[in-house]
Amino acid sequence: MNGIRHDDIRHDDDMTALLSTPVDAGTLSRLHRRLEQAAERANLVDVAYTTIDSPVGTLLLAATPEGLVRVAYANEDHDRVLEALGRQLSPRILRAPKRLDEVAREIDEYFAKHRQVFDLTLDLSLSRGFRRLVQTHLPEIGYGQTRSYRDIAELVGNPKAVRAVGTACATNPLPIVVPCHRVLRTDGTLGGYIGGLEAKTTLLNLEAAA
Known part of the structure; x- marks a missing residue:
């Protein structure tokens, strides 16, 4: 989960059992969502990210509480981008698509020619x-x-x-x-x-x- 340890989050017995046994993809997805929710409740996520498909390839979207901080193309190597965000901003990074829903929606609208101006809060802290x-x-x-x-x-x-x-x-x-x-x-x-x-x-x- 890129910087958030399991012991940073209080799990209930059901989650602990799931962590100790093999799980299928659906169960793993549900578990991750519960971990995501628990991390957010505990204020442990400094950088949330997700990926979306687009006409210019898979895009990585990352946001801090201040706003959208990074949009990265696949040719930039998303793993390297996340590592850089961990160094530049915070190691407490988690895949949390819900936080990026509005960003993903506006980018989809842009590519569908339904949006010409983005109405997003931006975090410009990566530039000086x-x-x-x-x-x-x-x-x-x-x-x-x-x-x-x-x-x-x-x-x-x-x-x-x-x-x-x-x-x-x-x-x-x-x-x-x-x-x-x-x-x-x-x-x-x-x-x-x-x-x-x-x-x-x-x-x-x-x-x-x-």
Whole structure:
């Protein structure tokens, strides 16, 4: 359970018995849900996560009590992302899909072309300084629109920081929700993207079609 020990949670006799005997997948799922509920009641979960399927592959979603903190593509290696979250935020991490229901719903609506603006509380604590400043302004780029790295540098008041804007976009911990895919090179080419150029193209084409 990534950082939460079984002895951190008080189990009833039934749960203790289940932990000591082989269980089928359905029982294991129900047990995990009960452990999830017990951990939340005991305030032992600092980072909740889940995974969802999408047109750009399996996405890892993670949230703290402050809000959505991470969206990760499969090419980032979800296990490594969780390990990093354990170091950067807290080792008390648990798969807790219920906490991410609203996030998953809004992302599904986005891919279904039913949503153009996300209405989610975000935790930007994984970014600092100039990178965080850039990422804070990225949602100002409208759905279906694009801007260049130079445009964003000028927007944040540092026209010479074109390369730094590129780095801020490449290290965005909340892709899709914070739309770094809408930022292109000054010459109009795609530039890099944390999820890969195929994913970036898919997102741009999705918005252009709508």
